[in-house]
Amino acid sequence: MLAHNGVLFLDELSEFARQALEALRQPLEDGRVAIVRANHSAVYPSRFMLVAATNPCPCGYAGDWERCRCSETELMKHRRRLSGPLLDRIDLLVKLENEGAAGLGAEPLCSSAKAREQVMLARERQEARLHDEGVTVNAQMDVRMLQHHARLDPQAEELLSKSQQRGLLSARGQHRVLRVARTIADLNGSERVRARDIGSALAMRSNTEQAGSRAA
């Protein structure tokens, strides 16, 4: 509730109690939260951007065979905590590699100023397109708006339906991929959503199955 229209950052996501994580599902899906007590209940607006960070395993070195000291049981427990419905509601999953000291000193691929300019332009495009819908950004589009505003070219359509046929996407997942792909197209200044936009959106979901796994 306190993060309404803001950013909610949760560090060490896997350390949160399962119940607390599950409670995030409703606001992430509906943009509101219902508080139910014995004698009364209330619904509050709760639309926020969730940003979360977590280690790949309890010791932090999963994937590095020599350093990870976690047992299979610990890895499985870690993976279970983060799998399923909550991850399905997180649009972008990015695995960060250990870059070492050299990586820290390297030039960024894109400056913050340039990225900011690109984001502002993309948001302007979204606002103009969604003006008559009463929302301002792609994240707020419901299914009807998505069908209307995220028009796919034939290759993009094919890629999305193949992913669905292979069981990689739930219906909710498909809508989320469409919203992200619409945003990627906006960042590239394209009115049409192309196959490569869908591909990029899919790639940022595919880590879901691997989170916390030894093979990750």
Ligand SMILES: [Zn+2]
């Ligand atoms: Zn470990």
